[in-house]
Amino acid sequence: MIPGLICLAITLVVYVLSKHLYRIHPRVYLSPLLITPLTLVIGLIWTQIPYETYHSGGKWLSFLLQPATIAFAxxxxxxxxxxxxxxxxxxxxxxxxxxxxxxxxxxxxxxxxxxxxxxxxxxxxxxxxxxxxxxxxxxxxxxxxxxxxxxxxxxxxxxxxxxxxxxxxxxxxxxxxxxxxxxxxxxxxxxxxxxxxxxxxxxxxxxxxxxxxxxxxxxxxxxxxxx
Known part of the structure; x- marks a missing residue:
């Protein structure tokens, strides 16, 4: 569970940094929704961390999608x-x-x-x-x-x-x-x-x-x- 939480923390850090970059340079190819997954995929491949390990922490972000969708109302x-x-x-x-x-x-x-x-x-x-x-x-x-x-x-x-x-x-x-x-x-x-x-x-x-x-x-x- 600990490695999963570390992966979750890294995901949040990468997203915050990419969002800051996008605010400075608002270009489509610098969108956090593009930069974040690409960075994470490259990182997982480079470090050879199994997806299951990442998902054990990253799944909590997926759970937040449902209340976030409702919040649009x-x-x-x-x-x-x-x-x-x-x-x-x-x-x-x-x-x-x-x-x-x-x-x-x-x-x-x-x-x-x-x-x-x-x-x-x-x-x-x-x-x-x-x-x-x-x-x-x-x-x-x-x-x-x-x-x-x-x-x-x-x-x-x-x-x-x-x-x-x-x-x-x-x-x-x-x-x-x-x-x-x-x-x-x-x-x-x-x-x-x-x-x-x-x-x-x-x-x-x-x-x-x-x-x-x-x-x-x-x-x-x-x-x-x-x-």
Missing amino acids: VPLYKYFDVLKKHMVEILASVLTGSVVAMLSSAVLAKWMHLDSELITSLIPRSVTTPIAMNISEMIGGVPNITAVFVIMTGLLGVTLGPLVAKLFRIESEIARGVLFGTSAHGTGTSKAFEFSSLTGTISSISMIVAGLFTLVAAPVIILLLFH
């Missing part, structure tokens, strides 16, 4: 009137984005002839980690593999999201929030709060709604694919 009260006014547009956009994300993942995976377990692990990649891992387990995937896909999706979303918003001239705070929350879950929501509090709030509600849509739709897509 706090700003919703502040902008409740705005959410109520644009609820139909938000729900329609998130539903469309969620379905497209799942179907595109499944079709691409089938086209690449991936095995069924990998396909089911890939389908819930566009929702926040705790929900994605639960969905993956429910539909027969491997939650740990799903978590990797979720991280990759989030990093890709915060990298391409600003470019997409600029290319298509998406200036509405509502539209930006839906864009980041639906496509890049918690990672995108963190990025959305950099634009404005309202954008981040819309992103957080989009992320939660996307998780609920995926929870319902993922088993149906699996049924259509393999039966």
Whole structure:
């Protein structure tokens, strides 16, 4: 347990240092969500520390994802009137984005002839980690593999999201929030709060709604694919 706690402490130190670096030089490739896992992976390989040892301490950070996700609901009260006014547009956009994300993942995976377990692990990649891992387990995937896909999706979303918003001239705070929350879950929501509090709030509600849509739709897509 002691080595695991040391790994946990190292993880926190690496994250704090990378976040400080990002504040000084706010570049996508210096994002703590990219620098921290890369540094840890390289460190584990170099020191030959087994993943099980690291996970014995690092798992506590995973447990914190669930209350952290719920905490996103706090700003919703502040902008409740705005959410109520644009609820139909938000729900329609998130539903469309969620379905497209799942179907595109499944079709691409089938086209690449991936095995069924990998396909089911890939389908819930566009929702926040705790929900994605639960969905993956429910539909027969491997939650740990799903978590990797979720991280990759989030990093890709915060990298391409600003470019997409600029290319298509998406200036509405509502539209930006839906864009980041639906496509890049918690990672995108963190990025959305950099634009404005309202954008981040819309992103957080989009992320939660996307998780609920995926929870319902993922088993149906699996049924259509393999039966």
